[in-house]
Amino acid sequence: MAYRWKTDLTERDVTPEGAWLTRRGLMAGIAGAGIATLAGRGRAAEALEPNTWEEITTYNNFYEFGTDKTDPARHAGAMTIAPWSVRIDGLVDRPADYALEDILSRMTIEERIYRFRCVEAWSRVVPWNGFELADLLEMAGVQSGARYVAFETYLNRDEMPGVRFPVLDWPYVEGLRLDEAMHPLTIMATGIYGRDLPKQNGAPLRLVVPWKYGFKSIKSVVRITLTAEQPPTSWNKANPREYGFYSNVNPEVDHPRWSQATERRIGAGLFARREPTQMFNGYAEEVAGLYEGMDLTKFY
């Protein structure tokens, strides 16, 4: 398939040969969905190691299952993910409850190896499988008045022990400007390493916006609404001074309580040096244009 967008890293940069071969085998075995392996135009100077399946699936934020990093892996197993449907509504031509199987039968699943940067200043590299959000939105038919996209996570009080606590106003909600949502780097992830997305990572379908802090990448999405007005977002509602609507990764705009200049790479080891955080998490070439003329200290 034609390569359209640089993802920073090539398969070979980030994947040990053995895992690569295994993964190819796994991916070849996935029925129905056409998987196109996306070989990014890598930056030769960078030789980043992949994060392991273990590192990606046992240290998570999914507050519906508790606020400890190990809670999602321990508790998310209780979440019902089949049958699953996504309501797409608001300013669209074809509002409906779309069954996940119907969505997947119409989408092209690709692999996207993306950096992932949490606002808490840890990071990793994840080989996602997924499709472009733009393709899903086009399926529903975006109307001309739409300017934003609102997302909502599944909520079930019996299955989610964390929602007994008012850490956030449940359900978890997020939002993007329409041009951010339509950007080719923005994907809906369905897998990691060619395997189904684990529940703790937001099965069966979660947003991934690689140039924004991790909390924008909302998990286990059940509703997508096209709106004219900027939608409310969970972390912004909880603490508007600390978490803005945009939440673009920016080493020059610190969190009020900590620096965002550097990050701790998961799996790097206890004595590893912190790495410098990159503007837009390394995707400036692709996305800086979306924010031309905006004061990023004001629109944080």
Ligand SMILES: Nc1nc2c(c(=O)[nH]1)N[C@H]1C(S)=C(S)[C@@H](COP(=O)(O)O)O[C@H]1N2
């Ligand atoms: N519904 C929901 N989505 C969520 C969160 C959450 O608590 N609930 N946490 C966010 C945060 S803070 C991060 S860093 C990422 C973590 O994704 P990962 O566990 O797949 O690395 O999920 C984001 N999406």
Ligand SMILES: [Mo]
């Ligand atoms: Mo995060």
